[in-house]
Amino acid sequence: xxxxxxxxxxQALSVAxxxxxxxxxxxxxxxxxxxxxTLMPAxxxxxxxxxxxxxxxxxxxxxxxxxxxxxxxxxxxxxxxLASTLKIDLVGVSSxxxxxxxxxxxxxxxxxxxxxxxxxxxxxYQNGVPITQECHTPLETLLASLKDEASVYFTGEVAPFxxxxxxxxxxxxxxxxxxxRLPNAYQIARLARKQPPVAVDSxxxxxxxxxxxxxxxLETHANDQATDAHYIQKI
Numbered sequence: 001x002x003x004x005x006x007x008x009x010x011q012a013l014s015v016a017x018x019x020x021x022x023x024x025x026x027x028x029x030x031x032x033x034x035x036x037x038t039l040m041p042a043x044x045x046x047x048x049x050x051x052x053x054x055x056x057x058x059x060x061x062x063x064x065x066x067x068x069x070x071x072x073x074x075x076x077x078x079x080x081x082l083a084s085t086l087k088i089d090l091v092g093v094s095s096x097x098x099x100x101x102x103x104x105x106x107x108x109x110x111x112x113x114x115x116x117x118x119x120x121x122x123x124x125y126q127n128g129v130p131i132t133q134e135c136h137t138p139l140e141t142l143l144a145s146l147k148d149e150a151s152v153y154f155t156g157e158v159a160p161f162x163x164x165x166x167x168x169x170x171x172x173x174x175x176x177x178x179x180x181r182l183p184n185a186y187q188i189a190r191l192a193r194k195q196p197p198v199a200v201d202s203x204x205x206x207x208x209x210x211x212x213x214x215x216x217x218l219e220t221h222a223n224d225q226a227t228d229a230h231y232i233q234k235i
Contacts (some may be wrong), residue, residue: 003059005189008035008075009067009095015042016185017050024050035074061192064092065206066121072205089197093188099156100125101187102180107151114157136209143168155181
């Protein structure tokens with residue numbers, strides 16, 4: 001199976017091409033560039049230099065969130081377009097699961113994505129398996145839930161929270177090596193090989209929270225809607 005995987009859910013961009021369990025090539029960019037400009041050229045460059053034509057692909061895998069709203073929309077839209085055009089399978093992979101997969105330890109691993117205002121997107125994984133639901137939560141709440149853990153590793157966007165994590169959990173281990181804490185499209189490809197494909201037309205990012213504009217609208221129109229599912233029709 002030839003599989004193209006990519007992630008633009010954060011500042012970093014990662015694209016990987018695999019055939020079965022073999023990595024054919026990978027591109028990682030950790031610079032502040034517009035992913036809408038860099039993603040397709042990166043995909044084209046990788047396929048060209050690996051000698052793989054788009055029609056030879058069997059599956060597209062994409063990090064579907066949580067993460068940057070704009071980044072997720074870019075990646076998911078690109079993935080849906082490619083899968084639909086090429087008539088191949090599409091698989092969505094958790095951005096947090098892909099980050100956690102970089103850390104090969106038996107202890108609990110907590111991947112973090114900065115959600116601003118001292119909030120994070122987070123999950124708790126052990127041996128690659130999620131043991132809690134991924135969530136959008138205040139960091140203080142997350143740390144309080146882990147206070148009794150003898151060993152726990154934090155990875156992902158840990159830098160902004162380093163002081164607070166070590167203050168609340170002095171024995172915590174922080175993964176700060178870029179190779180192990182940044183999104184890795186190869187890990188997305190590995191995870192996607194084991195997952196069933198999704199329906200392309202109905203596939204959407206997993207934001208874990210509403211965008212700020214939606215939250216403000218709901219605050220001022222709480223009495224105007226029967227359910228959250230239909231509120232957008234009233235705008």
